[in-house]
Amino acid sequence: MSLTSQQVHLFRHNGFLKLKDRLPAEQVERLKKAIWKNIREEVQPVVRNREGRVVRISDIVDRDPVFLETASSPLALDSLESLLGPNIELIKNRHNHATLCLASENRPEGLHRDIRQWSRTIFTVIFYLQETTVENGCTLVVPGSHHFPAVNGRLYDEAWTRDLLDQALPVPMPEGGLLVIDSMLFHGIGQNRTDGTRMSMTLGYHSVDELSDVENPKRILVRGKRPYDGNDARN
Secondary structure, three states: OOHHHHHHHHHHHEEEEEEOOOOOOHHHHHHHHHHHHHHHHHHOEEEEEEOOOOOEOOOOOHHHHHHHHHOOOHHHHHHHHHHHHOEEEEEOOOEEEEEEEEEHOOOOOEOOOOOHHHOOOEEEEEOOOOEEEOOOOOOEEEOOOHOOOOOOOOEEOOOOOOOOOOOOEOOOOOOEEEEEEOOOEEEEEEEOOOEEEEEEEEEEEEEOOOOOOOOOOOOEEEOOOOOOOOOHHHO
């Protein structure tokens, strides 16, 4: 569903937006089944926690057709088109992973940005495959922080972001819910204080670069086309 002008304004102002539509339950189950299979088989590339358990699988769009199918779903792309325009690429070398948040990790709350500066920010979509709550470590955001000046690096320790953490808001989401974030927004994951898991899939998108005439293998065109508007192409 396309976004209303009010929703676009809220996203531009706050840096995040909860989409109204959800993934169908059947698609959520297919995604979870594929993720659990890759975790059990420890299919590389993976990230492990301190206990050696696999808590993230990367490069998911090349693992199983259900991931690219979901990434290309109108549920995500219709809303993104309201923000990025008609020509949209999926990014393979930022995000492109599924994460399992475990209680045993004792994850310290912290904040980060996904991109260093404004010139080529991306829009992140988090697909929640299990309900997320304050208790199991829902996403934390600092509304409006995507307007802050660019700084060196993307990751920040808790000491640097202590003041920001005081302003962070939890964003609980239902199973199948979608959250869109401007990747310059300071955000993070809360601590899972339950006995269960918290599973999500994270993908990054941006508009096609109309000044690039070189096809990038780390980009997948998921909507529209790749127009080239460089001056050198004009007579």
